[in-house]
Amino acid sequence: MGDYLRPRDLDEALQALTRPCTVLAGGTDFYPARVGRLVTEDVLDIAGIAILRGISETPTGWRLGATTTWSELVEAELPPLFDGLKQAGREVGGRQIQNAGTLAGNLCNASPAADGVPALLALDAEIEIASFAGSRRLALAEFITGVRKTALLSGELVVAIHVPRPPHVARAGFLKLGARRYLVISIAMASAVIEVAEGGVAAARIAVGACSPVAQRLPALEAALVGAAFDGSLADRVEPTHLAPLSPIDDVRGSASYRGEAVLTLLRRLLSGLVS
Amino acid sequence: MKVAFTLNGTVAEWEGAPVTRLVAALRDDLGCTGTKIGCDAGDCGACTVLLDGRQVCSCLVAMGQVEGRTVETVEGLALPEMLAALQASFLAHGAAQCGICTPGMLIAAEELVRRTVRPTRAEVEDFLGGVLCRCTGYSKIVDAVMEVTSPVGEPDPAAGEAVGARLSRVDGIAKVTGRDAFGADAIPADALWIRVVRSPHARARFTLGDLGPLQKRLAAVLTAGDVPFNGFGIYPDIKDQPVLADGLVRYRGEAVVALVGARAEVLAIRDEEVPIVWAPEPPLFGVDAAIAPDAPLVQADRPRNLLLEGGVKRGDAGAAFADCAAVAEGVFETAFVEHAYIEPEAGWAERVGDRIEIHVTTQTPYMDRDEVANVMRLRPEAVRIVPTACGGGFGGKLDLSVQPLVGIAAWKLGRPVACVYTRPESMAASTKRHPARVAAKFGCDVDGKLVACDVRATFDTGAYASWGPTVANRVPVHAMGPYAVPNVRTWGEAFFTNGPPAGAFRGFGVPQAAIAHEAMMDELADAMGIDRLEFRHRNALRVGDTTATGQVLAHSAGLAQCLDALRPAWREAQEKAAAFNAKGGTHRRGVGVGCMWYGIGNTSMSNPSRMRIGLSPAGSLTLYNGAVDIGQGSNTIMVQIAADAVGLPASQFALVAGDTDLTTDAGKTSASRQTFVSGKAAEKAGQDLRQQILRLANAGPDACLSLEGAKLTVRDGAEVRTIDLATAGPLMGEGVFDPPTTPLDADGQGVPYATYAFAAQMAEVEVDIELGTVKVLRIVAAHDVGKAINPTLVEGQIQGGVAQGLGLALMEEYLPGRTENLHDYLIPTVGDVPEIECLLIEDREPLGPSGAKGVGEPGLVPTAPAILGAIHHATGVRARRVPLLPHRLREAIVQLKGKTP
Ligand SMILES: Cc1cc2nc3c(=O)[nH]c(=O)nc-3n(C[C@H](O)[C@H](O)[C@H](O)COP(=O)(O)OP(=O)(O)OC[C@H]3O[C@@H](n4cnc5c(N)ncnc54)[C@H](O)[C@@H]3O)c2cc1C
Ligand code: FES
Numbered sequence A: 001m002g003d004y005l006r007p008r009d010l011d012e013a014l015q016a017l018t019r020p021c022t023v024l025a026g027g028t029d030f031y032p033a034r035v036g037r038l039v040t041e042d043v044l045d046i047a048g049i050a051i052l053r054g055i056s057e058t059p060t061g062w063r064l065g066a067t068t069t070w071s072e073l074v075e076a077e078l079p080p081l082f083d084g085l086k087q088a089g090r091e092v093g094g095r096q097i098q099n100a101g102t103l104a105g106n107l108c109n110a111s112p113a114a115d116g117v118p119a120l121l122a123l124d125a126e127i128e129i130a131s132f133a134g135s136r137r138l139a140l141a142e143f144i145t146g147v148r149k150t151a152l153l154s155g156e157l158v159v160a161i162h163v164p165r166p167p168h169v170a171r172a173g174f175l176k177l178g179a180r181r182y183l184v185i186s187i188a189m190a191s192a193v194i195e196v197a198e199g200g201v202a203a204a205r206i207a208v209g210a211c212s213p214v215a216q217r218l219p220a221l222e223a224a225l226v227g228a229a230f231d232g233s234l235a236d237r238v239e240p241t242h243l244a245p246l247s248p249i250d251d252v253r254g255s256a257s258y259r260g261e262a263v264l265t266l267l268r269r270l271l272s273g274l275v276s
Numbered sequence B: 001m002k003v004a005f006t007l008n009g010t011v012a013e014w015e016g017a018p019v020t021r022l023v024a025a026l027r028d029d030l031g032c033t034g035t036k037i038g039c040d041a042g043d044c045g046a047c048t049v050l051l052d053g054r055q056v057c058s059c060l061v062a063m064g065q066v067e068g069r070t071v072e073t074v075e076g077l078a079l080p081e082m083l084a085a086l087q088a089s090f091l092a093h094g095a096a097q098c099g100i101c102t103p104g105m106l107i108a109a110e111e112l113v114r115r116t117v118r119p120t121r122a123e124v125e126d127f128l129g130g131v132l133c134r135c136t137g138y139s140k141i142v143d144a145v146m147e148v149t150s151p152v153g154e155p156d157p158a159a160g161e162a163v164g165a166r167l168s169r170v171d172g173i174a175k176v177t178g179r180d181a182f183g184a185d186a187i188p189a190d191a192l193w194i195r196v197v198r199s200p201h202a203r204a205r206f207t208l209g210d211l212g213p214l215q216k217r218l219a220a221v222l223t224a225g226d227v228p229f230n231g232f233g234i235y236p237d238i239k240d241q242p243v244l245a246d247g248l249v250r251y252r253g254e255a256v257v258a259l260v261g262a263r264a265e266v267l268a269i270r271d272e273e274v275p276i277v278w279a280p281e282p283p284l285f286g287v288d289a290a291i292a293p294d295a296p297l298v299q300a301d302r303p304r305n306l307l308l309e310g311g312v313k314r315g316d317a318g319a320a321f322a323d324c325a326a327v328a329e330g331v332f333e334t335a336f337v338e339h340a341y342i343e344p345e346a347g348w349a350e351r352v353g354d355r356i357e358i359h360v361t362t363q364t365p366y367m368d369r370d371e372v373a374n375v376m377r378l379r380p381e382a383v384r385i386v387p388t389a390c391g392g393g394f395g396g397k398l399d400l401s402v403q404p405l406v407g408i409a410a411w412k413l414g415r416p417v418a419c420v421y422t423r424p425e426s427m428a429a430s431t432k433r434h435p436a437r438v439a440a441k442f443g444c445d446v447d448g449k450l451v452a453c454d455v456r457a458t459f460d461t462g463a464y465a466s467w468g469p470t471v472a473n474r475v476p477v478h479a480m481g482p483y484a485v486p487n488v489r490t491w492g493e494a495f496f497t498n499g500p501p502a503g504a505f506r507g508f509g510v511p512q513a514a515i516a517h518e519a520m521m522d523e524l525a526d527a528m529g530i531d532r533l534e535f536r537h538r539n540a541l542r543v544g545d546t547t548a549t550g551q552v553l554a555h556s557a558g559l560a561q562c563l564d565a566l567r568p569a570w571r572e573a574q575e576k577a578a579a580f581n582a583k584g585g586t587h588r589r590g591v592g593v594g595c596m597w598y599g600i601g602n603t604s605m606s607n608p609s610r611m612r613i614g615l616s617p618a619g620s621l622t623l624y625n626g627a628v629d630i631g632q633g634s635n636t637i638m639v640q641i642a643a644d645a646v647g648l649p650a651s652q653f654a655l656v657a658g659d660t661d662l663t664t665d666a667g668k669t670s671a672s673r674q675t676f677v678s679g680k681a682a683e684k685a686g687q688d689l690r691q692q693i694l695r696l697a698n699a700g701p702d703a704c705l706s707l708e709g710a711k712l713t714v715r716d717g718a719e720v721r722t723i724d725l726a727t728a729g730p731l732m733g734e735g736v737f738d739p740p741t742t743p744l745d746a747d748g749q750g751v752p753y754a755t756y757a758f759a760a761q762m763a764e765v766e767v768d769i770e771l772g773t774v775k776v777l778r779i780v781a782a783h784d785v786g787k788a789i790n791p792t793l794v795e796g797q798i799q800g801g802v803a804q805g806l807g808l809a810l811m812e813e814y815l816p817g818r819t820e821n822l823h824d825y826l827i828p829t830v831g832d833v834p835e836i837e838c839l840l841i842e843d844r845e846p847l848g849p850s851g852a853k854g855v856g857e858p859g860l861v862p863t864a865p866a867i868l869g870a871i872h873h874a875t876g877v878r879a880r881r882v883p884l885l886p887h888r889l890r891e892a893i894v895q896l897k898g899k900t901p
């Protein structure tokens, strides 16, 4: 049986991380990976560290503590900018998972189908990482590097997710496609944040998940939207060529060609939904 | 580490490794076995508890995280001596069937009703979305939560009025309080554990290296050599499946070595540490590979890889097609389907002198007894099977699982030995629904009357025979559907492959065949310009008709009545769909109908049940019931039937169920036979006891009985006699029933079943044309059940069957190695199953108890056809392969668009 540490403050946790151990937050990815096995590794439980939890406003935006749960996010008072992330939160597993699973856990687990990733990509999120030696920040797109791979070095912990305040009023959304209603791994999902100024699109950030090893922003689509009128015609701007960054695969949930086509539908519906 | 927290309102202290899952601490150390484990992975919600008032999966919470917090489990819900409102509502609504999901459901609902006592359906779905139920189809659970403040419920029925009453389950209180003990709930603390090492290959030879080091660490390491007779199987002459493989494995998940020791010890040993040297061989997947001319054999003594073939022939189908006004043809394919009972296989054994006692979750204690005796080379009398509560079976707990392993180990070691499968293990090791390829051709005349049918059903029976012969026999009898067809040729055949053993699963192959025959009905109706429901009505088998096996249906053939009952909803739904579709847009609605018939009991084989009712000198009235209740409610129904047969109130009955030492053989809980066969035996046992009482009292047949302590009062008109049981007792009534059938000849002619259930269901669906997703909006299910002994339980069976049929149609596909868990293998959640209306038709079957037939399997059979018909109505796509996953439907829609100009 390994060690189990449950520090109350961050320094203690970072100190503990100087030797190899597995971080445990909400446990919703940790335990399913250990069915029918004894857990023998050393575990660092970060769920009891108060400053890692909760959402606060900062001069430049918002800080989402690493161990903020999906339920806490969904119930938090936040501007419409966060509607997409909240919709993603409501689609994570069922209520039990939302009550336990954390935002940073979702990112660190780095599943291609993690629902939080496209929503946070569309929010231009930055990841705050700390270690005993110091701290650094990475854009989310650089943080997740592959299937179940992140840029975290040994001894590092995700401390918070930072969402910058956009210069304009923003609308946001998220759509998930799955083969059943609850507890379902996404076949594909898409999230968008559209900044609106003077009736037109001032900026657009759009990301798609489960269609590539890591969820991807769609810069060509974003560019095609900027300057457009913020109305029902927005959806018409989505073109198949915008999906170039994606590389969908065949698996038990769907075929590659279906994914590609479904994403176009999701994107059009997402944009129509935002203007209505 | 010590963890202090509040458990159900009191202070609890626990000590152990802090990484221990909360569910394990609750169950193993804190006595809260009401919290269940269905997966240990967050997928099923059976382990749901409230943590600081919020529902969480206790299998995903570390004990280290519980310090200082508040945990509430099902054990904390009831007030002293009184059920909580939610529990009472679950009981009254029949929301618990097997009951394995019930604690999790109650806790998830508790979080909601603390916020609002009048929740909306959408809220109920959101709060219960993380708890899977495989039995109920969720309907009665949703009702129970929405109506928590005003639970329905009838007073206990008086003597003679039990049959037909909505009596609450006799075992229901144990289920809603979490006290019912399932296979893993009452394992002795000193039991050793077994962990089975299974094959990662679908086909391989292997040799075992030196097991000495492992044997030194453990109590025992069992291999094929430790099994006295290393073969089991359903049929007396086909014992083809080894308990532990002997040098050769035939499917992924096959048991190879059993590690026996302290629980932590056997769990700590990784598969790689067990010295098995594998020589994988190319596996045969699918029937086409198995029948290829050069295919290697799966079973050395089975040429062509053929398990069995046979058919039914009547008239001259080949010639008759020539004169048909319309002919429809099609080939339909289905996948391996997993039972996905929420309770994985579990049990334990103990040697008692020269006998072995096995406590196990099972559908068939008497067959288990005989099989274990055969494997262990003991006399059947030396084996006692004590069924625990069974957390769902659906056919999957008819085959042996843990029984021989715990039996052999406990026998050898003289200590109790337990085994509990993990979810992936359960899914890899257990039987599946047979994948089928059904080639069907039907023709009708100008009046839309069926003239001819030709159906060939080819089944993948996997690595071992299991119930394959039953499927291959049953399907040809049913493959023409519940219709009068004068010229019939049907054929069933099953081939071995290196897939998982395909066995019994609700419907024994008939659901697969129904997808084909119902598609044909739709196509013929469309071709003839006849309404799809009316076409079926025109052809429905009726009393007096002769079936394809030459059997004249003398009674109880209520398909036409079922269709009559559906007609108003059918018309209304058609109009609604047309109005919806007229608006255009990305979604289209459709309506479909599916019909079925189902022979009750074994096909042309004796399947008797024997029941006893005792009245002791102290006046206790006991039904000795060998039929196991796997959630479908037979415990309750047997009591209702017995009570009315004796003439005493159901509430006075005690029940002894399943234990092979205390009951008599009532056969398997399969083939929808318990109500009809065992129910009849219970009725006869009751009548026998009543006769004895009347004789003692010298009273006439209409006398009224009442029982108070040891005093039995018999009122016959004005005369009142009292029997003192202390001197007159004990009395024992006995009843036996074996449904009359005859063997089928070479052309499949004979009387395969004594009676048939009939049903018609209607589905309304909405298809997202662009994404290929399907939402089932409503199901209306009309079932001829002969007589509904307990309408609540009958509805529960239908609703549960419908949910499984929905899964079969839209999402369920077992792929070895790829969907061996409940997040890659999808079963419907509460958000996927619509409201299910049940219309009960009671066309009395004179052979059955109070006219009853069976309903266990029929609920599932017509659902997939109705849904697929509705999808066709909505989109024009006729599904040729299920499950119709979104990408398959979307691809078919695109293809169809390409074809139509
Ligand atoms: C039944 C079920 C359904 C699910 N459904 C969905 C779904 O629909 N969509 C979806 O996206 N996900 C889903 N998940 C996955 C999971 O719930 C989420 O990814 C969740 O957000 C993970 O958070 P956690 O805190 O529970 O992670 P944990 O299990 O505690 O940790 C996950 C991984 O991240 C590491 N880690 C966690 N926090 C940190 C940190 N701060 N710094 C460094 N490393 C860290 C851990 O070491 C571990 O490797 C589901 C899971 C289950 C069991
Ligand atoms: S046992 Fe915890 S969710 Fe299945």
Ligand code: FES
Pocket: B095, B096, B097, B098, B099, B100, B101, B102, B132, B133, B134, B135, B136, B342, B391, B392, B631
């Ligand atoms: S009653 Fe829900 S799983 Fe059996």
